Amino acid sequence: MNLKTRFQNIIDNQYGLPTGLLGRFIGEKMIRQHQPETLWTIQNLNLQQNERVLEVGCGAGFALKQISSMNGGHHVIGLDLSETLIQSAALRNKKAIRQHRIKLVHGSVDEMPFYDDQFSAVYSIHSVYFWKDLFSSFEEIHRVLKPGGRVIITLCNGKEGDEWTSVKQMIHRELIPVMESLNFSEVRVLAGPVSRGYQTVAVIGIK
Template structure:
């Protein structure tokens, strides 16, 4: 394996599970990179006063911060696999963490440490590529949502004139069928804004009442 391949593999691992100073830097880099799709995801969520919101893969807490700036009377909980990202998110959301409007948990999306039917809204931005067990994670999303609760799962599926067939196949043949089997209502695939040339999209669904 050449140096270039080793560097690429190292960076890919850092995007999946940021560690150390490089991981913290990548987390901050992603804040700037992902702003268009983050704003779009928040718009799709249509968060209402008093709702509880869960983010899977909160990273350095930028989306949480934006949501809490717009919606003062809600609670947002962020889950991430990386202790480095949890620390960064805590720093970015220091005031709302102190007020217990923002809460952070270290954890794995395939086994969430929450009771059933806790959240009205759930979202995830650029994490589903890294989910180790898609079926288990979809079941966990369904479990922690309240009846009528909605989820928005945002991702990239291409860049410029290139379509990423592997991602598109996973969405079409795995994720969306799993959501329908799990009795999400109105599951849709939506096209989002381009971000630095990357195509963005989201799968949305509502838990049946």
């Protein structure tokens, strides 16, 4: 394996589970890269007043900060598998954490440490690619959502006009069927913004 390939493998692994100083850098880079689709996802949550919201794969905490800064009295919990990014999110949101508007939890989507029917909305941005088991993950999301709660899963499915066949197949042959098998209703794909040439979509559903 040459040096270039080895370095690329390190970077790819960091996107899946950021660690250390390089992981902190990757976390901040992802905030800059994903800002358009992050703001779009938050807008499509259609939050009302005093909602309890969960972000799966909260990264360095940019989206959490946006929601906690709204005038809706929302309580937001961020879940992430990376302890490095949990630390970054804590620094970014220290005031909101002190005020108990944000809570950060280290953990995995397929085994979440939350009680049933806890959240009115669950969202995830560019995290689903790394979930090991879609069924277990969505089973957990369904469990922690309140009846009538909604889920938004944001991801990219193409670049510069070219559709990514593998992602499209994952959405329509795996993700949507899994959600429907768990009795999510109104499951559909919503077209989102183009960000850095990447086409954004979201898969949404209601418990």
